Each structure stands twice: as C-alpha cells, then as structure tokens.
Amino acid sequence: MSDHDLPLILGIETSCDETGVGLVRGCELLGESVASSVEQHVRFGGVVPEVASRAHLEAMTPTVRRALDSAGVKLSDVDAIAVTAGPGLAGALLVGVSAAKAYAMALDKPLYGVNHLVGHVAVDQLEHGPLPKPAIALLVSGGHTSLLLVNDLATDVVSLGDTVDDAAGEAYDKVARLLDLPYPGGPPIDKAAQRGDAKSIRFPRGKWGDGTYDFSFSGLKTAVARHVEDADRRGEPLVVADIAAAFQDSVVDVLTRKAVDACVEHGVSTLVISGGVAANSALRTLAEQRCREAGITLRVPRPRLCTDNGAMIAALGAEVVAAGLPPSTLDLATDTSLPVESPLAG
C-alpha cells in the first residue's frame, strides 16, 4: 500500500509553549504549522504555564487552518485526530485535548490521545522512513531527558533511564542565566562554546559510569555557579566561551556515552536523537563520532521536527491507527505525567 492510500491524520500538540498542528499519511509529512509563545516567556527565564495556556487558546484554530493550507487538504479529508494527552503542563494540554475532541466530534472521526515523548521518536519516520525495530531513542529537551528502547512505536516502548533532577535543556537555560546569556539557553551556549576550550575547566559528569541509564544535571549547574561566583570573588573576568564549552562538553559526553552504551547492551544498531536539544551542534558531532566508532546508525530529525510540533503527534497517531489500537473516548483525560510506556493514553 502506498502512503497515498493510508489514513490522513491530523495531529495537535499543546504540551508546553508550542501550539503545533501537523498532517501526516503513513511516513509522509503533508504539512504543518507551529505558533510559539516563547517570546512571551523570555523575560521570565522559563515557560510560565498560564501564559502558555492563554497563547494556546488564541493560536489553536488559526494554527489548524495554517497547517491545512500548507498541506493542501481540507478538514473534511481528515480520517483521524491525534492529540498529545501527556506528559506536559496541565492547562496547556487541556486546550489541545478539548479542541481535538471538538474536531473529532464535529467531523465524526476517531480521536487518539497519544504520548508526547513517543511522538518525538515517531517524528523521525517522516524524515528517514520506517524506524528499524528495535531502536534506541535519546530524547533531550527543556522538559525531558530520557533514554528509550523502542520495540514498537505504538505498542512497546521501554524506559531505560531518565534524568533524576533537571532536564538537559533546563540545565542549558539555568547555566545561560548564570552567564548572562539569553533564554532559551541552548543556542547561545552552543554558539559561545564554539570559541571556547572545553578542556580549560573540568566540570563534573553526573551519574557517569554509575551503571544506570539515568542522568543528573543539577550538580553540573551548581558547579558552574560555583565557578562563576569564585571568579567574581577574585575579581577575574568570566571566560564565557570556555565555561560554555566545558559545560556543554560535560552534558553531551554523558548523553552520548549512555546512549551508545544502551545500543551496545541491547544489540540495537539504530539510535534516534530527538527533542529540542538534538539541534545542538556539539551533541550531533559527538553522537556522530561515537555512533560511527560503534557501528551504529544515527538518525536525527531536522531541527524543525526536533522541537515540539504537531507533525510528531500525527506521526505517532498514524502508527497507532496502523496498529489497529482502539480510539480514545470523549472523556479522555490529560495526564501531566503520562509514562512513556503508554504511547496511547487511557
């Protein structure tokens, strides 16, 4: 069956500060649109849930319309609606889920409440085709840092490890504040690090070699804070480029080491890295090098698809529909901490 005969899935994502809508058939991305409220969060140094929720409500139907236009399809062409049911911010999730239910009711089409984290992995299929089974996925963003064993996107995802404190992207944001760099911290730190010497400072590598696939970044953040305060106390100028490079080196070293170890231990030859931090150049470079050395195929979606969007939810919806799973009911509840083992909510 060609993708053309597959059901047309409309995906809706509102778990954080991006209102995303995407249209997908099988592994083909037809169109998508994202409205971000990030500008409204900048002065607060992080996402303010109520600000994000208000923005979602304003952006929801216009984003659906833009996505439909970009895909060149009509709402009446849609065969099923997929929506992020969790994990995410409660008020933000509820806007997308409420709208998705209304679209499903009005169009008389099935509704699927799906998992945001698994969506980040599923989106890679839109770029690189069907994912080999099994695959390992490293999910790194402002809200999540997870290592997953993906046996089947729709039915069998196993969590191997998670951050025990801050998410990797959150550590970037906090360190950026210490260095007087703007929010979100990923891009400015990545840029500053390119002029710095990663070996000039030795920052700790949290949970390095502890035999788990868990991560920890709060100790690293505190070490950077100590370094900054000590330099301040001694009246020394801050070498932002070196600090950024050394911090980034610590983060990507642990991330890539554990991801490759997981592939080797589970005999898996494909690693997917996704989430907002996957756009980081140091992470991509080191992952490419280590995967090459270990004979692992690395798949990283393009940055636009790595960050939160509706196409990732439609991509997972397509998998769930193809697996023949039952649709969600209209009383579908949001779940702010939906476990990654549940690709389909409820």
Add this chain to the structure above:
Amino acid sequence: MLLLAFDTATPAVTAAIGESGADGSFTPRASASSVDARRHGELLSPTIRSLTEEAGVALADLGAIAVGVGPGPYTGLRVGLATAHALADALGIACHGVTTLDALAFATKRNGPFVAMTDARRKEVFWARYDDHLTRVGEVAVERPADLDTGGLPLVGDGARMYADVFGEAASAPEPVYPDAAAMAELALYRLHRGEALPEPTPLYLRRPDAVVPGAPKKVRQWVR
C-alpha cells in the same frame, strides 16, 4: 436554527441544545448540567454528544454556538472556549460569547437590583451589579469578598454562597448558584434578536498571569561576601 450553548466558567459544566424561534425565543430540546470543578475537560464533550443523541440531531445540523466567556477559573474556562472555537471552525458556523455572570443574572428573572458573583479562587470572587435580570451596571470585576461594596443588595451565585459568613443576610437566597446553558441560550437569542452585540468568544480573565521576573541567580556559596 439549531443552537448549542455551553459554559465551563464555574464548577458546573452546563450545556443545552435547542431551536431558536423567529421571535428570538429558545426552545430547548435537551440540556444537562453537572458539577465537578476538576473534570470540565472530561465532561464537556461527552455531554454535548449525549445531548445531540437525546435531541435526535447531528452536530452538522447546528446553526450557531453560544459559549460562556467567563469570568471564571482559567483552566476550566478554556475547556469551553477551546471546544467552541474548534466546533465552530469545523462546522463553519458562528460562535457567540456570553458573559457568564450575565447568564447567571438572566436566570434569576429578578426585576429589582442585585449582585451576581462566582468563585474566582484565591479567596476572591468575580462579580457584577445588575438593575434587573437583563441590565448589568458597569463592568464585571474580581475582588476579595470583604473589600466588596454590595450596597446591601441581595446576592446570587456560588460566590455568595461560599462567602455567606462575610455577606450575612444578603446571601441568604443565592439561587441560582450556577449558570444554566438553556438560560444562556435564551439570553443570547434575546440579544441577537434585538440586534445587540454579543461579546467575542474570547476569555474574560480579569487578572494577569501569575509570573515574576526572576532576580539574580541564588548564590550557591553562602559564605561569599
């Protein structure tokens, strides 16, 4: 024309479906209300679906939607608005806003002055003064019950019931406590029939988001300086 009305700006989820008459009247064909402040998102869509089944109509038969725009606690309020926006978008029909306190006031049928108020959380109420069930005086507002000058008028709504200890005798007959979608539909049609504008279907928040611009990062070495 078939009209669907609903409101999620109070602990109640209320919805009604019915026909509008040429004289601006509303004839309900099905209506339902339930009270559960924490489950608006789970309750609203199933309620709408069961109303269409009870009335023997399809959503595609709808001619317009009326939705409560609050004021009301934000998360629940947005469930109604997000649902209304998406339904209207998918069906290609008009979506009208109705101020929730106005719908509550309308349902009292009172001919004299009174104050309507609903719970705003954080020990505050959303409130407005009315000369009668159709006539609001001034804007809707949010305030702490103890700071509110009600002018000794009778009070209605769950805000009055919640703070009966503050308001005393004036809050002795707060019914109706929650808005009713059939009354909301009736009010919307009454206004439209008279050529009066209804509010845009956008939320009345009345408060800015709770957010503080952060200060300098906390020191990790307490002994510094």
